[in-house]
Amino acid sequence: MEMIIMAGGVGVSPVVFQLTVFVLAIFVGYYVVWSVTPALHTPLMAVTNAISSVIIVGALVAVSSASLKGAAGGINLSSGFGFVATLLCAVNIFGGFLVTQRMLAMYKKKG
Numbered sequence: 001m002e003m004i005i006m007a008g009g010v011g012v013s014p015v016v017f018q019l020t021v022f023v024l025a026i027f028v029g030y031y032v033v034w035s036v037t038p039a040l041h042t043p044l045m046a047v048t049n050a051i052s053s054v055i056i057v058g059a060l061v062a063v064s065s066a067s068l069k070g071a072a073g074g075i076n077l078s079s080g081f082g083f084v085a086t087l088l089c090a091v092n093i094f095g096g097f098l099v100t101q102r103m104l105a106m107y108k109k110k111g
Contacts, residue, residue: 041103049096052089059085 036044062082 045096045100045103049093049100052092052096056086056089056093059083059089 033044059082062078063086065076065078065082
């Protein structure tokens with residue numbers, strides 16, 4: 001079932017609509033992240049790590065999709081993208097923890 005949005009009688013492709021939403025999300029995310037005060041960076045990193053932890057579960061499900069469908073060791077597109085997503089999420093999670101530790105170390109008294 002293909003959904004076409006009518007704008008002034010002209011159909012808009014779902015790909016164009018989704019790309020528009022993606023580009024708008026990039027701009028909104030950029031301005032939201034760069035307007036955060038330095039005092040809130042550590043909690044923001046903690047929330048980002050939590051979100052990445054949820055995303056990595058979905059990525060692992062995508063990696064295991066080939067074995068769930070009964071494919072004998074075959075690699076399909078979803079398991080390939082799932083593997084890449086797992087790697088990127090892992091880098092984001094572990095890097096986020098390192099950055100959070102450095103930020104928390106800034107607040108410790110030197111002694």
